[in-house]
Amino acid sequence: MAGVFQELEIEWKGKTYRVKPTMQLINRIEQDVSLSRLAQRMYKGDVPASHIATVVGHLLRSAGVEVKDEELYLEMMTGDNPDVISGMCAAVVVAAFPSPPGNVAAPAKPTKQK
Numbered sequence: 510m511a512g513v514f515q516e517l518e519i520e521w522k523g524k525t526y527r528v529k530p531t532m533q534l535i536n537r538i539e540q541d542v543s544l545s546r547l548a549q550r551m552y553k554g555d556v557p558a559s560h561i562a563t564v565v566g567h568l569l570r571s572a573g574v575e576v577k578d579e580e581l582y583l584e585m586m587t588g589d590n591p592d593v594i595s596g597m598c599a600a601v602v603v604a605a606f607p608s609p610p611g612n613v614a615a616p617a618k619p620t621k622q623k
Contacts, residue, residue: 514529514530514531514604514607515529515530515603515604515607516528516529517529517530517568517600517603517604519565519568519569519572519600521569521574521576526569526572526573526574527572528568528569528571528572528604530568530604530605534567534568534571534604535604535605537567538563538564538567538568538604538605541563541564541567542560542563542564544564544601544605544606547560547561547564547601547605548602548605548606551598551601551602556598558582558585558586559578559582561581561585561597561598561601562578562579562581562582562585562597563578564597564600564601564604564605565581565597565600565601566578566581568600568604569581581597585597
């Protein structure tokens, strides 16, 4: 039986956007970044910030936000919130990996972004 993708919330520039991943969105993301490889690298503590920015860019654009991956990357690298990368990583994990049926958690709320 297939899992259920969880809805997540991403805050960007003072607004909260809700995103529920779909297979179409996951396929679009994986044209740029391997989610399973990214998860492996997260586990090892070897997270490429550019890949996280790319995935979060796809998620925000699916919610109708006009944002470039470069903007997200710049915020991750120069923003005043040190938890930005971990918050974005949490969003990526929730978006990419479905929960088993009957085990759906509340929407993930990654760290606030500017």
